[in-house]
Amino acid sequence: MATVLSAIPGLLKISDAAATAAFVAQLGPASPTQRQAQLLTQLRLLADTRIDGNERLRVLESLRDTLLETQHARSREYWGKPVPFDSDTREIFERSVALWRAFADAYESLIADMAEAAPDLAEHAEIVCYRALRMAGFAMTAHNRAYHAVPAALWEQLHRLYAFAESAEVTTTPVSEGSGASNVNLAYLQVVLTQRANPDALSLQQMNTVDRALAQWVALTGISRTPPAANADTALAIDLDSAEGARRPKNLKDGKLRYLELEQLGEKLRQTAIGLKTQSPEKLGLGLIGSAECEKLMLGLHSHWIMPGTGRIDERKAVSFNVLVSGTLAAMHFNISGKPFVPPDAGLSSRERFEMAGFQRVDGPAVGEASMRSRTLETWTVSNQSASGILGLCRKPSDTTRLAYNQLLGLVAPNGNTYLGFVQRLSVDSQGSAWLGFRLLRAKAIAVAVRPTDKDLPYDRALLLNAAPGGEPPSILLTPGTWQDGRVLDLHHDGKSQRIRLIGLLDSGTNFERASYAAA
Secondary structure: OOOOOOOOOOOOOOOOHHHHHHHHHHHOOOOHHHHHHHHHHHHHHHHOOOOOHHHHHHHHHHHHHHHHHHHHHHHOOOOOOOEOOOHHHHHHHHHHHHHHHHHHHHHHHHHHHHHOOOHHHHHHHHHHHHHHHHHHHHHHHHHHHOOEOOOHHHHHHHHHHHHHHHHOOOOOOOEEEOOEEEOHHHHHHHHHHHHHOOHHHOOHHHHHHHHHHHHHHHHHOEEEOOOOOOOHHHOOEEEOOOOOOOEOHHHOOOOOEEEEEOHHHHHHHHHHHHHOOOOOOOOOOOOOOOHHHHHHHHHHHHHHHHOOOOOOOOOOEEEEEEEEEEOOHHHHHHHHHOOOOOOOOOOOOHHHHHHHHHHOOOOOOOOOOOOHHHHOOEEEEEEEEOOOEEEEEEOOOOOOOOEOOOOEEEEEOOOOOEEEEEEEEEEEOOOOOEEEEEEEOOOOEEEEEEEEOOOOOOOEEEEEEOOEOOOEOOEEEEOOOOOOOOOEEEEEEOOEEEEEEEEEEEEEEOOEEEEEEEEO
16 A cells, blocks of 8 residues: 655645646546545645645645545445454555545644734635535544544534634635535534434445435524524534534533524424335435335434434343354354254265364355354453343454444353344444444244255255244345345255245345245
8 A cells, every 4th residue: 555655844745726736637647545645645744834824725725626536436445344444444444534634624724824824814714614624524424434433533623613613703604515505504514413313323325315315404404502492302402612412402511502403304304204105215315225224214313313212112221241242154053053064965974074063164165164163253241231132342353353234143142042133333432442232133043054946056054033023024044145036945954844935135234134935
């Protein structure tokens, strides 16, 4: 990967608008990696160089399009990748965040010039504040889509920029943005509401839907110094002196509070939920997301933004005990069955089966693979649980651990029982600890062997799930790539064989497909 040059005086190539234009032209043939490294180097050099404030603003404006294009290209390399990152992905993530923050800091540095060396720069206060807010917001988005917690320093910067814009009376002054216009108020509210949507509990597709929705709807919102006359306890407020986002007023002490005006947004959410009954999300401008998933997301946003829910279906309680986490279907199969996997048609001798059971690993392709080593990826501490889920913590995830949103995991409890479920919240904090919200599957799982009848393939592991409370049908957990609508599988369990037909894909993730089925 490209090495970022240190900030050595004399290497600055963006000393004025003309030099910046030449620098941008030179970057044209470079790869996104090289462009990102050069941009970060130049911004660091710029920060250490005394250049007139008005000229610095022209330089930053000249760099903006190139920076946005470069950052977008690099984002694909870390967004949604399993955590903790490998060293290459971590470098890309950290470089990308550093560049967003360097650009935000460069714009914010112009505020000091307004009071000192370049008072005439105050004529552009709305541009300075708006751009800095947007860049800080993009840094937050980078954390969201990498499933990393947003640093407190970014919240502090965001609030500080908004407070200055208030004092300069430019919160509603139009700023050009693409082919249209926006303002500080809208940029700030969009960031605050995006973070209030609980992005650590959303898939990338759901985050995209929230972005699309807010791009259309943020103009329906407002911000006020005065608490709302109605529903004061359920409103959302921000403390500009804090390092946190929007919260309910009852959770805030007296401070520099601003209240969100969200009545029209609430009405829009209700209209959208109704519209989804007859129109696709794409028709409503919400992108390529399933109607049922989109409707569920709208209900969640209503709870986060407008009116908190009446309470959890299942009571949560604080606990502290360790579980072993297994992340492959093979390991879960072994933990549930308690024995090595041997395909029904293997035709092995007793001696061969004994040798395979004792010496082959669960994470390879061979027959009979299983070992105690494969039972777990990690020891996690459960800190909070209910009948439907847990909150787990691993303070030092190993280099072999890779967790993704909606991944299937198996938990081996202290009593030896294995519980299955999906990752529904995921966040790596500033200390490197991983937090995992886990939605339990309430159905009993049975270890079985399956193979498609339409292809000459060997038997593979699968987990059969009984019908679950709430009307969930019987289902089967399969390795990725197995699902096809109407596909017939040979199923073998406990010496008995039958055929089943897959009839509906209920869920899928990085390491599983879950389908409903019927007798074939």
